[in-house]
Amino acid sequence: MPNSILLRPAPRARLVVLGLAVALTVSGCAQLKGRQGYVVDPLLTEAITPGVDNRESVEKTLGRPTFVGQFSNNEYYYVSRETRQLAFAKPRPVDQQVLRVRFDPAGNVAAVDRTGLELVSRLSPEGDKTPTLGRQRSFFEDIFGNIGAVGAPGAGAPGQ
Template sequence: MAGLLRAGGRIGMVATLAVLASACSSITNHRGYIIDETLVASVAPGLDNKQSVRGTLGEPTMVSEFGDPIWYYISSRTTQAPFTRPRIDEHTVFAVHFDAAGTVTAADRTGIEQVVRLNPESDETPTLGRHRGFLEDLFGNIGTVGAGGLGGGGAGS
């Protein structure tokens, strides 16, 4: 009987460790357009137009607002370990360029090397110009109000 309890305890401990180990695994998530290599390779400059690209690849993720018409198909794969922020592992942008008639002129692909990392949680916003201290801000205008030549109603009025 004691041997059965020990075996049951070991099985329970192994099961608990298995559950805890699976809880620490990373979560993989796909965001955006799911790229099919065969369909992307079938887009041919000079042969395809907007209608055929839409039929092959579907609606673009984003369309350019200015300049030549460009359709962007954006895809990202992220992983997230427990209690952390998601991290981009793979990022692809497939851009299809069109001319004024709507014919494909070029199709190119860029990857994660084009991604810019920004830190929006900074305490300061960098600005151009002089850095002024607290006392300069407080007393900086003393003597400039009503100074001659600034249209403040001088002697020649």
């Protein structure tokens, strides 16, 4: 009888072990939230109006853009993205807002465009190989394919 009492854990110790097990289980299934880019303030973004604002007033109201247009500096982009991720899975976009402010050559706001999550594309690579155009060559063609081609007429030999 005395041995069975020593082997049985105390009720308090059982609760501690159970609590730790539940905490570890729940923490592994935690959902992580992420925010990237510009922090959108709807009041400020709605205040930008074509024909009234210019480049300087937009920068004072919204701050520096996330990036400027690639081919000309007449477009400002303010990008904001919110993601969610379950434990160790890949993050997936939940919300995205892109505010594009276009300027005319004089530097005045010409247009303000807003887009959201509808333009996000999902790319899924095709396994571990990239499909390419061209002919399919066998192992031996890869190894022995250039024999006789070096110095042959029409193969880029010197003296042609």
